[in-house]
Amino acid sequence: MIEVKNISKSYSGKLVMNDFSFVAEQGKTTLIIGGSGHGKTVLMRSIVGLEEVDSGAIFYDGRNFSEMNIKQRKSIRKEIGMLFQGSALFDSQTVEENVMFPLSMFTDMSLEEKRERVNFCLKRVNLENKNNQYPSQISGGQKKRVGIARAISMNPKYLFCDEPNSGLDPLTSHVIDELIKEITQEYGITTIVNTHDMNSVMEIGDKVIFIYQGQKWWEGSSKTILQADNKEVREFVGLAKVLMEMRKQSS
Amino acid sequence: MIHFISTIFFHIGRYFTLITRAFSKPEKTIIFRKRVFEEIENLGIDSIPLVLIISLFMGAVITIQAAFGFESPWIPAYAVGMTTRDSVILEFAPTLVSLILAGKVGSSIASETGTMRVTEQIDALEIMGVNSASHLILPKIVASMFINPFLIIISMFTGIVGGYIFGVLTNVVTAPQYLYGIQYDFRIYNVTYALIKTVVFAFIISSVPAYHGYYTHGGALEVGKSSTTAVVYSSLLILLFNFILTQLLLA
Numbered sequence: 408m409i410e411v412k413n414i415s416k417s418y419s420g421k422l423v424m425n426d427f428s429f430v431a432e433q434g435k436t437t438l439i440i441g442g443s444g445h446g447k448t449v450l451m452r453s454i455v456g457l458e459e460v461d462s463g464a465i466f467y468d469g470r471n472f473s474e475m476n477i478k479q480r481k482s483i484r485k486e487i488g489m490l491f492q493g494s495a496l497f498d499s500q501t502v503e504e505n506v507m508f509p510l511s512m513f514t515d516m517s518l519e520e521k522r523e524r525v526n527f528c529l530k531r532v533n534l535e536n537k538n539n540q541y542p543s544q545i546s547g548g549q550k551k552r553v554g555i556a557r558a559i560s561m562n563p564k565y566l567f568c569d570e571p572n573s574g575l576d577p578l579t580s581h582v583i584d585e586l587i588k589e590i591t592q593e594y595g596i597t598t599i600v601n602t603h604d605m606n607s608v609m610e611i612g613d614k615v616i617f618i619y620q621g622q623k624w625w626e627g628s629s630k631t632i633l634q635a636d637n638k639e640v641r642e643f644v645g646l647a648k649v650l651m652e653m654r655k656q657s658s
Numbered sequence: 659m660i661h662f663i664s665t666i667f668f669h670i671g672r673y674f675t676l677i678t679r680a681f682s683k684p685e686k687t688i689i690f691r692k693r694v695f696e697e698i699e700n701l702g703i704d705s706i707p708l709v710l711i712i713s714l715f716m717g718a719v720i721t722i723q724a725a726f727g728f729e730s731p732w733i734p735a736y737a738v739g740m741t742t743r744d745s746v747i748l749e750f751a752p753t754l755v756s757l758i759l760a761g762k763v764g765s766s767i768a769s770e771t772g773t774m775r776v777t778e779q780i781d782a783l784e785i786m787g788v789n790s791a792s793h794l795i796l797p798k799i800v801a802s803m804f805i806n807p808f809l810i811i812i813s814m815f816t817g818i819v820g821g822y823i824f825g826v827l828t829n830v831v832t833a834p835q836y837l838y839g840i841q842y843d844f845r846i847y848n849v850t851y852a853l854i855k856t857v858v859f860a861f862i863i864s865s866v867p868a869y870h871g872y873y874t875h876g877g878a879l880e881v882g883k884s885s886t887t888a889v890v891y892s893s894l895l896i897l898l899f900n901f902i903l904t905q906l907l908l909a
Contacts, residue, residue: 457781484787495778509786512685567785 408433409454409565409597414463416453416621423449424621427463434595436588436611438629440602441618442643447601448492450618451569454599455487456480467565485513488558488596490568494550496542496557502529503538506557513561528556532586548579555586559594566591566598572607584610605644608632617643673869679791680799680868693797694804701763701798701864702805706812708762709755713746713813716754717820720745725830738831739821739839744848746817752852753900755813756859759806760892764867767798768888771871772881780872795868799861806860807853814852851907858903859896866892 409431416424424446431437439447452458454465456472465472467483475483496505506525510516516524529535532552542550551571558566568587572580588611591598600607608615609629617625617632617640625632625640632644684690724741771794774780783790818840825831831839867888874884 452781455785457784481787484785487785489782489785491778491782493777495782497779497782498773498777511689512786512788561786 408466408468409599410466410469411450411454412464412466414450414453414460414465416449416458416460422621424453424460427618427621427623429616429623429626431597431599431614433597434592435613436591436598436600437614437616438600438602438608438612439616439618440605440608440643441624442603445618446621447603447618448569449621451567451599451601455489455567456484485561486564488561488563488566490551490554490558490566490571492570492573494542494547494554496550496553498542501539501541502534502545502553505542505553506560509557509561524560525556528560529553531559531590532556533582547574548576548583551575551579551583552586555583555590559590562594563596566596568598568600568602570601570603572602572604577606580604580606581610587611608644672873673865676791676795676869676872677865679789680795680865682789682792684792684796685788690797693793694801697797697801698805700766701801702809705759705762705809708758709809709813710816712755712758713751713816714820714823716750716813717742717746717817717822718824720750720817721821721825721836722828722830725825735831735835736839736842738825739836740842741839742821742825742836743818743840743844746821747814747848747852751810751813751817752855752859753896755810756806756856756863756896757893759809760859760863760867760896761889763802764863764889764892765885766867767864768867768871768874768885769881771795771868772874772884773871775872775874776877776881791872795865795872798864798868802860802864803857806863807856810852810856814849851903854907855900855903858899862892862895862899866895 411427411429411431414424414427415422427450429437439450441447449458453460460473463473467486470483472480472483496502497508500508503522503525506528507521510521510524514521525538526535529538532555534549534552534556537545537549537553542553545553566587571583571587575583584607587598587600590596600611602608612629612632615627615629615632616623617635617637619639625635625637627635632640635641635644721738721742724738724745728735728737728741771780774794780790780794783793822833822836822840825836826833867885870884870888870891871881874880
Protein backbone atom coordinates (compact mmCIF):
# COMPACT_ATOMS: atom_id res chain seq x y z
CA MET A 408 0.00 0.00 0.00
CA ILE A 409 1.19 3.50 -0.81
CA GLU A 410 -0.12 6.40 1.21
CA VAL A 411 0.40 9.94 -0.06
CA LYS A 412 -0.25 12.51 2.66
CA ASN A 413 -0.73 16.21 1.98
CA ILE A 414 2.17 16.65 -0.42
CA SER A 415 2.86 20.02 -2.03
CA LYS A 416 5.43 20.98 -4.61
CA SER A 417 6.42 24.28 -6.19
CA TYR A 418 8.90 25.37 -8.84
CA SER A 419 10.42 28.85 -8.58
CA GLY A 420 7.66 29.93 -6.21
CA LYS A 421 4.87 28.59 -8.44
CA LEU A 422 2.74 25.95 -6.73
CA VAL A 423 2.27 22.98 -9.07
CA MET A 424 0.87 20.52 -6.55
CA ASN A 425 -1.17 21.48 -3.56
CA ASP A 426 -1.96 19.38 -0.49
CA PHE A 427 -2.42 16.14 -2.44
CA SER A 428 -3.46 13.00 -0.57
CA PHE A 429 -4.61 9.53 -1.56
CA VAL A 430 -4.11 5.86 -0.80
CA ALA A 431 -3.17 3.22 -3.39
CA GLU A 432 -4.07 -0.26 -2.26
CA GLN A 433 -2.18 -3.49 -2.77
CA GLY A 434 -3.31 -5.68 -5.66
CA LYS A 435 -5.26 -2.81 -7.18
CA THR A 436 -4.65 -0.27 -9.90
CA THR A 437 -4.99 3.38 -8.95
CA LEU A 438 -5.31 5.70 -11.90
CA ILE A 439 -4.31 9.36 -11.81
CA ILE A 440 -6.16 11.10 -14.61
CA GLY A 441 -6.23 14.69 -15.78
CA GLY A 442 -5.35 16.94 -18.66
CA SER A 443 -1.82 17.70 -19.80
CA GLY A 444 0.06 20.12 -17.56
CA HIS A 445 -2.08 19.57 -14.47
CA GLY A 446 0.63 17.78 -12.50
CA LYS A 447 0.23 14.05 -13.08
CA THR A 448 3.89 13.48 -13.92
CA VAL A 449 5.12 15.75 -11.10
CA LEU A 450 2.93 13.77 -8.69
CA MET A 451 4.34 10.45 -9.86
CA ARG A 452 7.94 11.69 -9.86
CA SER A 453 7.39 13.01 -6.32
CA ILE A 454 6.01 9.70 -5.08
CA VAL A 455 9.03 7.76 -6.40
CA GLY A 456 11.46 10.40 -5.13
CA LEU A 457 12.69 11.78 -8.45
CA GLU A 458 11.41 15.15 -7.19
CA GLU A 459 11.63 16.33 -3.60
CA VAL A 460 8.33 17.52 -2.17
CA ASP A 461 8.12 20.82 -0.24
CA SER A 462 5.82 19.36 2.40
CA GLY A 463 3.83 16.23 3.17
CA ALA A 464 4.88 12.60 3.33
CA ILE A 465 4.80 9.39 1.28
CA PHE A 466 4.48 6.04 3.00
CA TYR A 467 5.37 2.70 1.39
CA ASP A 468 3.61 0.10 3.54
CA GLY A 469 3.96 2.38 6.53
CA ARG A 470 7.60 3.30 5.83
CA ASN A 471 8.03 7.07 5.57
CA PHE A 472 9.87 7.51 2.27
CA SER A 473 10.13 11.29 2.64
CA GLU A 474 12.24 11.05 5.80
CA MET A 475 14.60 8.36 4.51
CA ASN A 476 18.25 8.95 3.63
CA ILE A 477 19.72 7.94 0.26
CA LYS A 478 20.67 4.44 1.46
CA GLN A 479 17.23 3.72 2.92
CA ARG A 480 15.52 5.03 -0.21
CA LYS A 481 17.70 2.75 -2.30
CA SER A 482 16.27 -0.29 -0.53
CA ILE A 483 12.70 0.91 -1.23
CA ARG A 484 13.58 1.61 -4.87
CA LYS A 485 14.60 -1.99 -5.34
CA GLU A 486 10.95 -2.82 -4.62
CA ILE A 487 9.74 -0.37 -7.28
CA GLY A 488 9.22 -1.03 -10.97
CA MET A 489 8.45 1.84 -13.30
CA LEU A 490 7.25 2.06 -16.87
CA PHE A 491 8.17 5.42 -18.36
CA GLN A 492 6.24 7.39 -20.94
CA GLY A 493 8.95 6.85 -23.57
CA SER A 494 9.82 3.39 -22.20
CA ALA A 495 13.33 4.64 -21.19
CA LEU A 496 15.04 1.51 -22.45
CA PHE A 497 18.83 1.67 -22.64
CA ASP A 498 19.63 2.27 -26.32
CA SER A 499 23.01 0.56 -26.20
CA GLN A 500 21.60 -2.67 -24.77
CA THR A 501 19.54 -5.42 -26.37
CA VAL A 502 16.06 -6.33 -25.15
CA GLU A 503 17.56 -9.16 -23.09
CA GLU A 504 20.25 -6.94 -21.58
CA ASN A 505 17.65 -4.29 -20.70
CA VAL A 506 15.49 -6.76 -18.78
CA MET A 507 18.57 -8.39 -17.26
CA PHE A 508 20.06 -5.08 -16.09
CA PRO A 509 18.44 -4.90 -12.62
CA LEU A 510 19.17 -8.59 -12.05
CA SER A 511 22.85 -8.12 -12.91
CA MET A 512 23.02 -5.03 -10.73
CA PHE A 513 21.33 -6.27 -7.59
CA THR A 514 21.34 -10.06 -7.53
CA ASP A 515 23.98 -12.77 -7.46
CA MET A 516 22.11 -14.93 -9.97
CA SER A 517 24.14 -16.91 -12.47
CA LEU A 518 23.88 -16.01 -16.15
CA GLU A 519 21.70 -19.06 -16.71
CA GLU A 520 19.31 -18.05 -13.90
CA LYS A 521 19.17 -14.49 -15.17
CA ARG A 522 18.39 -15.69 -18.72
CA GLU A 523 15.64 -17.89 -17.36
CA ARG A 524 14.12 -14.98 -15.45
CA VAL A 525 14.41 -12.67 -18.47
CA ASN A 526 12.71 -15.21 -20.72
CA PHE A 527 9.96 -15.67 -18.14
CA CYS A 528 9.35 -11.90 -17.95
CA LEU A 529 9.40 -11.50 -21.73
CA LYS A 530 7.03 -14.42 -22.13
CA ARG A 531 4.74 -12.85 -19.51
CA VAL A 532 4.47 -9.72 -21.65
CA ASN A 533 3.98 -11.82 -24.79
CA LEU A 534 7.26 -10.79 -26.33
CA GLU A 535 9.38 -13.72 -27.31
CA ASN A 536 12.19 -14.08 -29.85
CA LYS A 537 13.16 -10.43 -29.54
CA ASN A 538 15.96 -11.00 -27.02
CA ASN A 539 18.79 -9.93 -29.30
CA GLN A 540 17.12 -6.92 -30.85
CA TYR A 541 17.93 -3.34 -29.86
CA PRO A 542 15.21 -0.87 -28.77
CA SER A 543 15.58 0.97 -32.09
CA GLN A 544 14.62 -2.24 -33.92
CA ILE A 545 11.27 -2.84 -32.18
CA SER A 546 7.93 -1.00 -32.28
CA GLY A 547 6.57 1.44 -29.68
CA GLY A 548 4.18 -1.14 -28.24
CA GLN A 549 6.96 -3.71 -28.00
CA LYS A 550 9.17 -1.15 -26.23
CA LYS A 551 6.42 -0.65 -23.65
CA ARG A 552 6.23 -4.40 -23.14
CA VAL A 553 9.99 -4.61 -22.66
CA GLY A 554 9.63 -1.71 -20.19
CA ILE A 555 7.03 -3.72 -18.26
CA ALA A 556 9.21 -6.84 -18.40
CA ARG A 557 12.15 -4.86 -16.99
CA ALA A 558 9.89 -3.33 -14.33
CA ILE A 559 8.67 -6.73 -13.11
CA SER A 560 12.02 -8.55 -13.40
CA MET A 561 12.86 -7.92 -9.74
CA ASN A 562 9.37 -8.93 -8.49
CA PRO A 563 8.42 -5.39 -7.47
CA LYS A 564 5.93 -4.61 -4.72
CA TYR A 565 5.04 -1.31 -6.35
CA LEU A 566 4.53 -0.57 -10.05
CA PHE A 567 4.34 2.92 -11.54
CA CYS A 568 3.27 3.55 -15.12
CA ASP A 569 3.56 7.03 -16.58
CA GLU A 570 1.26 7.40 -19.59
CA PRO A 571 1.62 3.75 -20.64
CA ASN A 572 -0.58 4.29 -23.72
CA SER A 573 0.96 7.43 -25.13
CA GLY A 574 1.80 7.08 -28.80
CA LEU A 575 0.14 3.67 -29.12
CA ASP A 576 -2.74 2.60 -31.34
CA PRO A 577 -6.01 1.64 -29.55
CA LEU A 578 -5.44 -2.09 -29.95
CA THR A 579 -1.90 -2.00 -28.54
CA SER A 580 -3.12 0.33 -25.76
CA HIS A 581 -5.71 -2.26 -24.83
CA VAL A 582 -3.04 -4.99 -24.72
CA ILE A 583 -0.82 -2.88 -22.45
CA ASP A 584 -3.77 -2.02 -20.17
CA GLU A 585 -4.72 -5.66 -19.85
CA LEU A 586 -1.12 -6.58 -19.10
CA ILE A 587 -0.86 -4.00 -16.31
CA LYS A 588 -4.14 -5.17 -14.81
CA GLU A 589 -3.21 -8.86 -14.96
CA ILE A 590 0.26 -8.34 -13.50
CA THR A 591 -1.13 -6.19 -10.67
CA GLN A 592 -3.64 -8.84 -9.68
CA GLU A 593 -1.39 -11.83 -10.30
CA TYR A 594 1.51 -10.61 -8.16
CA GLY A 595 -0.46 -8.49 -5.68
CA ILE A 596 1.40 -5.33 -6.71
CA THR A 597 0.39 -1.81 -5.70
CA THR A 598 0.07 -0.10 -9.06
CA ILE A 599 -0.29 3.59 -9.84
CA VAL A 600 -0.93 4.62 -13.45
CA ASN A 601 -0.86 8.13 -14.90
CA THR A 602 -3.08 8.46 -17.92
CA HIS A 603 -5.38 10.72 -19.86
CA ASP A 604 -6.82 7.79 -21.77
CA MET A 605 -10.44 7.16 -20.76
CA ASN A 606 -10.36 3.68 -22.26
CA SER A 607 -7.70 2.79 -19.68
CA VAL A 608 -9.87 4.26 -16.94
CA MET A 609 -12.80 2.08 -17.90
CA GLU A 610 -10.66 -1.03 -18.39
CA ILE A 611 -8.24 -1.09 -15.48
CA GLY A 612 -9.16 1.62 -12.98
CA ASP A 613 -9.97 0.09 -9.59
CA LYS A 614 -9.63 3.55 -8.15
CA VAL A 615 -9.63 6.78 -10.14
CA ILE A 616 -8.25 10.13 -8.99
CA PHE A 617 -8.82 13.24 -11.06
CA ILE A 618 -6.07 15.87 -10.80
CA TYR A 619 -6.82 19.44 -11.77
CA GLN A 620 -4.33 22.32 -11.48
CA GLY A 621 -2.21 20.30 -9.08
CA GLN A 622 -5.06 19.46 -6.72
CA LYS A 623 -7.08 16.34 -6.11
CA TRP A 624 -10.38 17.32 -7.70
CA TRP A 625 -12.28 14.07 -7.58
CA GLU A 626 -11.87 10.49 -6.35
CA GLY A 627 -13.97 7.47 -7.23
CA SER A 628 -13.97 4.40 -9.41
CA SER A 629 -14.37 3.62 -13.09
CA LYS A 630 -17.99 2.76 -12.33
CA THR A 631 -18.82 6.12 -10.75
CA ILE A 632 -16.78 8.47 -12.93
CA LEU A 633 -19.41 8.66 -15.67
CA GLN A 634 -21.93 9.91 -13.11
CA ALA A 635 -19.57 12.41 -11.47
CA ASP A 636 -21.24 15.75 -10.78
CA ASN A 637 -17.96 17.67 -10.87
CA LYS A 638 -17.84 20.10 -13.84
CA GLU A 639 -14.15 19.54 -14.75
CA VAL A 640 -14.48 15.75 -14.45
CA ARG A 641 -17.64 15.80 -16.59
CA GLU A 642 -15.82 17.84 -19.25
CA PHE A 643 -12.84 15.47 -19.16
CA VAL A 644 -14.90 12.30 -19.50
CA GLY A 645 -17.49 13.85 -21.81
CA LEU A 646 -15.85 12.74 -25.02
CA ALA A 647 -15.30 9.25 -23.68
CA LYS A 648 -18.99 9.03 -22.87
CA VAL A 649 -19.90 9.91 -26.44
CA LEU A 650 -17.48 7.30 -27.74
CA MET A 651 -18.87 4.65 -25.44
CA GLU A 652 -22.44 5.40 -26.50
CA MET A 653 -21.38 5.24 -30.14
CA ARG A 654 -19.72 1.91 -29.45
CA LYS A 655 -22.89 0.61 -27.75
CA GLN A 656 -25.06 1.74 -30.65
CA SER A 657 -22.81 0.18 -33.26
CA SER A 658 -22.72 -3.13 -31.41
CA MET B 659 27.21 40.99 -13.13
CA ILE B 660 26.01 39.60 -9.77
CA HIS B 661 23.78 37.19 -11.67
CA PHE B 662 26.74 36.10 -13.81
CA ILE B 663 28.95 35.45 -10.77
CA SER B 664 26.18 33.61 -8.92
CA THR B 665 25.60 31.45 -12.03
CA ILE B 666 29.31 30.54 -12.14
CA PHE B 667 29.27 29.57 -8.45
CA PHE B 668 26.04 27.61 -9.00
CA HIS B 669 27.64 25.57 -11.79
CA ILE B 670 30.90 25.02 -9.86
CA GLY B 671 28.94 23.83 -6.81
CA ARG B 672 26.70 21.56 -8.84
CA TYR B 673 29.68 20.19 -10.80
CA PHE B 674 31.56 19.21 -7.63
CA THR B 675 28.41 17.71 -6.09
CA LEU B 676 27.98 15.55 -9.20
CA ILE B 677 31.64 14.53 -9.24
CA THR B 678 31.43 13.59 -5.55
CA ARG B 679 28.40 11.39 -6.35
CA ALA B 680 30.22 9.93 -9.33
CA PHE B 681 33.21 8.96 -7.19
CA SER B 682 31.15 6.90 -4.75
CA LYS B 683 31.69 3.14 -4.63
CA PRO B 684 30.35 1.39 -7.76
CA GLU B 685 27.36 -0.90 -7.24
CA LYS B 686 29.08 -3.96 -8.67
CA THR B 687 32.79 -4.11 -9.42
CA ILE B 688 32.38 -6.55 -12.30
CA ILE B 689 29.88 -4.26 -14.09
CA PHE B 690 32.06 -1.22 -13.40
CA ARG B 691 35.11 -2.98 -14.86
CA LYS B 692 33.12 -3.97 -17.96
CA ARG B 693 31.93 -0.38 -18.40
CA VAL B 694 35.48 0.97 -18.04
CA PHE B 695 36.71 -1.35 -20.80
CA GLU B 696 33.79 -0.31 -23.03
CA GLU B 697 34.65 3.34 -22.47
CA ILE B 698 38.35 2.73 -23.12
CA GLU B 699 37.29 1.40 -26.50
CA ASN B 700 34.77 4.17 -27.21
CA LEU B 701 36.79 7.12 -25.96
CA GLY B 702 40.33 5.91 -26.55
CA ILE B 703 40.83 3.15 -29.08
CA ASP B 704 38.34 4.71 -31.51
CA SER B 705 40.29 7.98 -31.35
CA ILE B 706 43.61 6.46 -32.43
CA PRO B 707 43.16 7.05 -36.21
CA LEU B 708 42.34 10.72 -35.60
CA VAL B 709 45.33 11.12 -33.26
CA LEU B 710 47.64 9.47 -35.80
CA ILE B 711 46.57 11.71 -38.70
CA ILE B 712 46.71 14.92 -36.68
CA SER B 713 50.08 14.06 -35.12
CA LEU B 714 51.69 13.04 -38.39
CA PHE B 715 50.88 16.35 -40.08
CA MET B 716 51.52 18.34 -36.90
CA GLY B 717 55.08 16.96 -36.76
CA ALA B 718 55.55 17.63 -40.49
CA VAL B 719 54.46 21.26 -40.22
CA ILE B 720 56.58 21.94 -37.12
CA THR B 721 59.66 20.52 -38.88
CA ILE B 722 59.13 22.59 -42.03
CA GLN B 723 58.41 25.76 -40.00
CA ALA B 724 61.46 25.19 -37.80
CA ALA B 725 63.70 24.68 -40.84
CA PHE B 726 62.26 27.83 -42.41
CA GLY B 727 62.98 29.85 -39.25
CA PHE B 728 66.48 28.47 -38.70
CA GLU B 729 68.03 29.57 -42.00
CA SER B 730 71.12 30.90 -40.28
CA PRO B 731 74.70 29.60 -40.30
CA TRP B 732 74.83 30.13 -36.50
CA ILE B 733 72.07 27.62 -35.82
CA PRO B 734 73.06 23.96 -36.31
CA ALA B 735 70.89 21.92 -38.67
CA TYR B 736 70.10 19.35 -36.00
CA ALA B 737 68.17 22.11 -34.13
CA VAL B 738 65.25 21.35 -36.46
CA GLY B 739 64.90 17.84 -35.01
CA MET B 740 65.38 19.12 -31.47
CA THR B 741 62.74 21.84 -31.93
CA THR B 742 60.25 19.38 -33.42
CA ARG B 743 60.80 16.96 -30.54
CA ASP B 744 60.39 19.58 -27.82
CA SER B 745 57.41 21.30 -29.46
CA VAL B 746 55.61 18.01 -29.97
CA ILE B 747 56.35 16.64 -26.48
CA LEU B 748 55.88 19.81 -24.47
CA GLU B 749 52.87 21.36 -26.13
CA PHE B 750 51.46 20.01 -29.34
CA ALA B 751 50.84 16.39 -28.35
CA PRO B 752 49.36 16.97 -24.87
CA THR B 753 47.51 20.25 -25.46
CA LEU B 754 46.52 20.28 -29.11
CA VAL B 755 45.50 16.62 -29.16
CA SER B 756 43.59 17.09 -25.89
CA LEU B 757 41.75 20.06 -27.42
CA ILE B 758 40.83 17.94 -30.42
CA LEU B 759 39.74 15.10 -28.14
CA ALA B 760 37.65 17.62 -26.18
CA GLY B 761 35.77 18.17 -29.43
CA LYS B 762 35.44 14.56 -30.44
CA VAL B 763 35.10 12.77 -27.11
CA GLY B 764 33.53 15.70 -25.22
CA SER B 765 30.66 16.15 -27.65
CA SER B 766 30.10 12.40 -27.67
CA ILE B 767 29.94 12.21 -23.86
CA ALA B 768 27.66 15.27 -23.56
CA SER B 769 25.26 14.11 -26.26
CA GLU B 770 25.14 10.52 -24.97
CA THR B 771 24.50 11.59 -21.37
CA GLY B 772 22.13 14.35 -22.47
CA THR B 773 20.08 11.97 -24.60
CA MET B 774 19.90 9.54 -21.69
CA ARG B 775 18.59 12.39 -19.52
CA VAL B 776 15.89 13.63 -21.91
CA THR B 777 14.72 10.10 -22.73
CA GLU B 778 14.38 9.33 -18.99
CA GLN B 779 17.06 6.62 -19.05
CA ILE B 780 18.85 8.33 -16.15
CA ASP B 781 15.56 8.46 -14.22
CA ALA B 782 15.12 4.75 -14.94
CA LEU B 783 18.53 4.06 -13.37
CA GLU B 784 17.66 6.14 -10.30
CA ILE B 785 14.31 4.37 -9.89
CA MET B 786 16.09 1.02 -9.90
CA GLY B 787 18.26 2.28 -7.04
CA VAL B 788 21.39 2.72 -9.18
CA ASN B 789 23.64 5.72 -8.55
CA SER B 790 23.38 7.07 -12.10
CA ALA B 791 26.31 9.47 -11.71
CA SER B 792 28.63 6.70 -10.60
CA HIS B 793 27.31 4.22 -13.16
CA LEU B 794 27.52 6.59 -16.14
CA ILE B 795 30.26 9.12 -15.38
CA LEU B 796 32.91 7.35 -13.31
CA PRO B 797 33.79 4.76 -16.01
CA LYS B 798 34.25 7.58 -18.53
CA ILE B 799 36.57 9.51 -16.21
CA VAL B 800 38.60 6.44 -15.27
CA ALA B 801 38.81 5.30 -18.90
CA SER B 802 39.90 8.73 -20.16
CA MET B 803 42.51 9.20 -17.44
CA PHE B 804 43.88 5.75 -18.21
CA ILE B 805 43.87 5.76 -22.02
CA ASN B 806 44.66 9.41 -22.84
CA PRO B 807 48.33 9.21 -21.71
CA PHE B 808 48.76 6.31 -24.15
CA LEU B 809 47.14 8.37 -26.91
CA ILE B 810 49.47 11.24 -26.17
CA ILE B 811 52.53 8.95 -26.21
CA ILE B 812 51.34 7.67 -29.61
CA SER B 813 50.88 11.28 -30.70
CA MET B 814 54.41 12.24 -29.55
CA PHE B 815 55.94 9.33 -31.40
CA THR B 816 53.87 9.89 -34.57
CA GLY B 817 54.57 13.63 -34.52
CA ILE B 818 58.33 13.08 -34.36
CA VAL B 819 58.14 10.38 -37.06
CA GLY B 820 55.98 12.71 -39.20
CA GLY B 821 58.60 15.42 -38.85
CA TYR B 822 61.29 12.97 -39.95
CA ILE B 823 59.37 11.66 -42.98
CA PHE B 824 58.22 15.04 -44.30
CA GLY B 825 61.45 16.82 -43.31
CA VAL B 826 63.57 14.35 -45.26
CA LEU B 827 61.10 14.11 -48.18
CA THR B 828 61.00 17.90 -48.60
CA ASN B 829 64.78 18.20 -48.14
CA VAL B 830 64.57 20.72 -45.32
CA VAL B 831 66.71 18.49 -43.10
CA THR B 832 68.84 15.39 -43.64
CA ALA B 833 68.03 12.13 -41.90
CA PRO B 834 71.23 12.02 -39.76
CA GLN B 835 70.80 15.67 -38.71
CA TYR B 836 67.17 15.10 -37.70
CA LEU B 837 67.95 11.89 -35.83
CA TYR B 838 70.84 13.57 -34.01
CA GLY B 839 68.57 16.53 -33.15
CA ILE B 840 65.80 14.46 -31.62
CA GLN B 841 68.34 12.73 -29.34
CA TYR B 842 70.29 15.87 -28.41
CA ASP B 843 69.79 17.08 -24.81
CA PHE B 844 66.69 14.95 -24.32
CA ARG B 845 65.02 15.48 -20.92
CA ILE B 846 62.72 12.75 -19.68
CA TYR B 847 61.07 15.29 -17.33
CA ASN B 848 59.47 16.90 -20.40
CA VAL B 849 57.56 13.68 -21.05
CA THR B 850 56.56 13.46 -17.38
CA TYR B 851 55.31 17.06 -17.52
CA ALA B 852 53.32 16.31 -20.69
CA LEU B 853 51.76 13.20 -19.18
CA ILE B 854 50.78 15.02 -15.97
CA LYS B 855 49.06 17.64 -18.13
CA THR B 856 47.37 14.90 -20.14
CA VAL B 857 45.87 13.24 -17.06
CA VAL B 858 44.43 16.57 -15.86
CA PHE B 859 43.09 17.33 -19.35
CA ALA B 860 41.57 13.84 -19.53
CA PHE B 861 39.67 14.52 -16.31
CA ILE B 862 38.36 17.79 -17.80
CA ILE B 863 37.49 16.21 -21.16
CA SER B 864 35.41 13.49 -19.50
CA SER B 865 33.87 15.22 -16.47
CA VAL B 866 32.85 18.61 -17.88
CA PRO B 867 30.85 17.22 -20.84
CA ALA B 868 29.34 14.58 -18.55
CA TYR B 869 28.19 17.39 -16.23
CA HIS B 870 26.60 19.33 -19.10
CA GLY B 871 24.92 16.21 -20.47
CA TYR B 872 23.70 15.04 -17.07
CA TYR B 873 21.84 18.29 -16.40
CA THR B 874 20.29 18.68 -19.86
CA HIS B 875 16.60 19.56 -19.83
CA GLY B 876 14.27 19.54 -22.80
CA GLY B 877 14.75 17.73 -26.07
CA ALA B 878 17.05 17.25 -29.04
CA LEU B 879 17.76 20.98 -29.38
CA GLU B 880 18.95 21.20 -25.76
CA VAL B 881 21.10 18.09 -26.18
CA GLY B 882 22.82 19.81 -29.11
CA LYS B 883 23.29 22.99 -27.06
CA SER B 884 24.72 21.01 -24.13
CA SER B 885 27.15 19.32 -26.45
CA THR B 886 28.38 22.64 -27.86
CA THR B 887 28.62 24.25 -24.40
CA ALA B 888 30.49 21.23 -23.09
CA VAL B 889 33.12 21.45 -25.85
CA VAL B 890 33.56 25.21 -25.36
CA TYR B 891 33.98 24.97 -21.57
CA SER B 892 36.24 21.91 -21.78
CA SER B 893 38.48 23.69 -24.28
CA LEU B 894 38.64 26.84 -22.16
CA LEU B 895 39.45 24.84 -19.04
CA ILE B 896 42.17 22.92 -20.89
CA LEU B 897 43.80 26.22 -21.91
CA LEU B 898 43.49 27.60 -18.37
CA PHE B 899 44.96 24.47 -16.75
CA ASN B 900 47.65 24.32 -19.41
CA PHE B 901 48.84 27.70 -18.21
CA ILE B 902 48.52 26.82 -14.50
CA LEU B 903 50.31 23.47 -14.84
CA THR B 904 53.07 24.92 -17.01
CA GLN B 905 53.69 27.60 -14.41
CA LEU B 906 53.68 25.02 -11.62
CA LEU B 907 55.78 22.34 -13.32
CA LEU B 908 58.19 24.22 -15.57
CA ALA B 909 58.68 27.69 -14.12
